Amino acid sequence: MIHTDLDNGFDYIVVGGGTAGLVVASRLSEDAGVSVLVVEAGGDHQGDPAVQIPGLSAKTLGKEQYDWNFTTVPQAALNNRRIRQPRGKGLGGSSAINFLMTVFPSRGIIDAWGKLGNEGWSYDELAPYFLKFGTRHSPSEEVCQITRTDVIDNHLSGHGPIHMSYGNGFGPMNSAWMDVHTQLGLKPTGGDLASGQVSGAFQNTFNIDPATKTRSYAATAYYGSEARQRSNLTVLTNTIVQKIELQDQDSEVVATGVQVRMKDGSVRYIQARTEVILGAGALQSPQLLELSGIGGRALLEQHGINVVVENPNVGENLQDHVQVCHSWQCKESIPSRDMFRDPNILQAGISQYEDNNGDGPLGRLSISSSYLPMVDIQGRISEQDKKALLDKYARDATGGNLLVKELLTQSDHPAVAYIFSSGQRNVKDDPADYTEYITPTEPENYMSILNILSHPFSRGSCHIASPDVDVAPILDPRYFSHPADIEIMARSAMFVEKLASTEPFRSTVFQPRGRRLPDGIVPNDLDCAREFVRRQTISIMHLSATCSMLPREQGGVVDSRLLVYGTRNLRVVDASIFPLEPLGNIQTTVYAVAEKAADMIRQDRSMIYRQNKL
Numbered sequence: 001m002i003h004t005d006l007d008n009g010f011d012y013i014v015v016g017g018g019t020a021g022l023v024v025a026s027r028l029s030e031d032a033g034v035s036v037l038v039v040e041a042g043g044d045h046q047g048d049p050a051v052q053i054p055g056l057s058a059k060t061l062g063k064e065q066y067d068w069n070f071t072t073v074p075q076a077a078l079n080n081r082r083i084r085q086p087r088g089k090g091l092g093g094s095s096a097i098n099f100l101m102t103v104f105p106s107r108g109i110i111d112a113w114g115k116l117g118n119e120g121w122s123y124d125e126l127a128p129y130f131l132k133f134g135t136r137h138s139p140s141e142e143v144c145q146i147t148r149t150d151v152i153d154n155h156l157s158g159h160g161p162i163h164m165s166y167g168n169g170f171g172p173m174n175s176a177w178m179d180v181h182t183q184l185g186l187k188p189t190g191g192d193l194a195s196g197q198v199s200g201a202f203q204n205t206f207n208i209d210p211a212t213k214t215r216s217y218a219a220t221a222y223y224g225s226e227a228r229q230r231s232n233l234t235v236l237t238n239t240i241v242q243k244i245e246l247q248d249q250d251s252e253v254v255a256t257g258v259q260v261r262m263k264d265g266s267v268r269y270i271q272a273r274t275e276v277i278l279g280a281g282a283l284q285s286p287q288l289l290e291l292s293g294i295g296g297r298a299l300l301e302q303h304g305i306n307v308v309v310e311n312p313n314v315g316e317n318l319q320d321h322v323q324v325c326h327s328w329q330c331k332e333s334i335p336s337r338d339m340f341r342d343p344n345i346l347q348a349g350i351s352q353y354e355d356n357n358g359d360g361p362l363g364r365l366s367i368s369s370s371y372l373p374m375v376d377i378q379g380r381i382s383e384q385d386k387k388a389l390l391d392k393y394a395r396d397a398t399g400g401n402l403l404v405k406e407l408l409t410q411s412d413h414p415a416v417a418y419i420f421s422s423g424q425r426n427v428k429d430d431p432a433d434y435t436e437y438i439t440p441t442e443p444e445n446y447m448s449i450l451n452i453l454s455h456p457f458s459r460g461s462c463h464i465a466s467p468d469v470d471v472a473p474i475l476d477p478r479y480f481s482h483p484a485d486i487e488i489m490a491r492s493a494m495f496v497e498k499l500a501s502t503e504p505f506r507s508t509v510f511q512p513r514g515r516r517l518p519d520g521i522v523p524n525d526l527d528c529a530r531e532f533v534r535r536q537t538i539s540i541m542h543l544s545a546t547c548s549m550l551p552r553e554q555g556g557v558v559d560s561r562l563l564v565y566g567t568r569n570l571r572v573v574d575a576s577i578f579p580l581e582p583l584g585n586i587q588t589t590v591y592a593v594a595e596k597a598a599d600m601i602r603q604d605r606s607m608i609y610r611q612n613k614l
Helices: 021-028 054-060 107-115 123-133 141-147 172-183 218-222 281-291 297-302 337-341 343-355 383-393 399-409 483-500 505-509 526-536 587-613
Strands: 010-015 036-039 134-136 162-164 200-203 233-236 240-249 252-261 267-278 322-329 368-372 416-422 446-453 461-463 474-476 537-539 570-572
Touching: 010 021, 010 252, 021 036, 021 218, 021 233, 021 587, 036 267, 054 343, 107 123, 107 399, 123 134, 123 587, 141 172, 162 218, 172 200, 172 368, 172 416, 172 505, 240 267, 240 281, 267 281, 267 587, 281 461, 322 483, 322 526, 337 343, 383 399, 383 483, 416 483, 446 483, 483 505, 483 526, 526 537
Parallel strands: 010 036, 010 267, 036 233, 134 162, 267 570
Antiparallel strands: 200 368, 240 252, 252 267, 322 446, 322 537, 368 416, 416 446, 461 474
16 A cells, blocks of 8 residues: 555564565565555556566666666776676566576575574575465476476475466477486486475576466565555655664664655655664665664765764675676577567567467576586586685685585585576676677577576675765675686586587587687687686676675674664665575575565564563
C-alpha cells in the first residue's frame, strides 16, 4: 500500500526495496500489528516489458530508470581499464535486471561463514531458507532427454514465491555441452545442485514463472497483489534516503529514523520506532553507513561528517566474480540470440511473445554451465600440482582466504564456473555501460563460453567520494591484486580452448574455420594466457562483502544477528554482509539470507516484548 501518512513513523524502516529489502519488508508485514516502511530510490517496474520479458533483460542495462550504472576506478591489473557495474534501481533491485540464472552455493563456502565466528550460519542452518524463498519446477521429459537432466530431488524444490524453471529452449548445443565434459573425463553433476554439492556439468534453471513466461523477481514475489493491499506496509518509490539518523541513548547508538528526499524534492525525517534495516546493496549500504557517521574516522572527517561509530571496516573486504568471455562463430543451424540485432526480428519475437502467452525465444532461455576444480589446457590439474600452485601463490593466506585455499585443495570443490550461452561478447576498454559488452557488433552469429572465478582471493573497497548522497561512491575492486586469482583464471582460459575444440562442439556447434572473438586464441603459453586475461576480464556483477558479517576485530561491520557494531537497532541485510562470496550467481544466497534475517528480526522483537512484560 502506498500512502503519504508518514508523520506517525513506523516500527520498521527498510532502506532499499531491492532483492533483500522486499523480502524482509514482506515477511515482517505479515504481522498485521507491525508497521513497515520501504524507501526505494527507483521506480516500480512491474509490468514493464523490459523487465518482465526474459529475453529482453539486457534492454534495462545502462538506462537510468533501471540501472545505477556504476563504474570502477582504473584497475591496474586489467591494463588500467574501468569496469562497468550495473546495479538494479527500482523495486526488486538487481533481481529486476539480472540475467535470471539461478544456482546455489556450495556447502563448503557457507560452512566457512560459520567457521569465521558467525554462530548460526552453517550450511544446514541456512538450507531451510533456500526452500522457503523459491519453488523449483521440474523439467519436462523432453528437456530431461535433451539436457541429460536426471538428478532433481523434489525434496529440495522448495515452496516459496520465487519461481525457478527450465523452460523449453534447450537444444542440441546443450546436449553437446554435457557430451564434451564426458569426453574430457569431467562427469555431470552427481546430485541435485540445491543440495550444496556442486561440481560438474549441468543445465541452468531460470527465474521464470512457467505459467506466465515472465520474470519472477523480488517485486512480483514479495510485493505482489496481496502484499500491496496490506494497510501496514507502505512503499515509497523515487525517494532517496540521504542518511540514517543516529542518536546516543543510554550510552548506546540508536537509529531513530531516516532523512529522505521525496520525489518532489522536499526533505523530511521519518521516525523508526523499532529498527532501521539497510538493504541498499553492496555499494550503497556502506555508502549510507558512512554518510550517517559510521566508518573510518579519517575518511569521515575528510568529508566533514560527524563520527558516530568509528569502524574502518565499513566498505572494505569487497569481493566480486570476474569473467573472461570467448565467442565462436556458430553454424547456421544453431540458434543464436545475435539474430535479435535485426530490429524487425526483435519486434517479431516480441509480438510472438505477447500474442501467444509468452511462447517463442523471448520467453525462454537456455544456458549450460559447469563447476570445475582447477584445470589447464590439458584438463584437471593433479592434486599435487594444485597444492603446489596454491602454496606458491596463496602461501600467506589467513582468515577467509585461508578457508578458501583449503576448499580449493579439495578434489572436487569448484575453482571456476563455465557458462555456455548464446550470442557474442565484445570486451571494450571504456564502454558507456554494460550493454556494450554484450551487444552484437559483428555480422555473424556466435555462441560464447565464459570462465568465471568462483572464489576470489583479491579484496577491494567501496567508499564515499563526497558527503552528497548523489555522488557515486569510489569503487575499487582491486581485481587480481592477489596473485592466485590471475593464475587460476589464466589456466581456466586455456581450458576453454580445450572445451571448444573437443567433439561434439568442434563439428556440430561451431562453424569450421569460423571467426573467434577476440581474434586469435589463447595459446598453450601461460604468459600469453595471463595477458589475454588482463585484456579480457570484466565483472559478472556479483559484488558483495562490504559490510561483512565477521567479528569486529577481524574486519566485521555486522555481527551474526546482522546488527551494525556499535548500534542497538541498525541492521544490514543484503549481499554486503557476506564474509566470503559464494560460487555462482549470488541471488539465491541473498534471498536465503533475507528470509533468515526476517526470522531473526521477528525473534528479537518477540524477545524484547517478553522482557518488557516481565
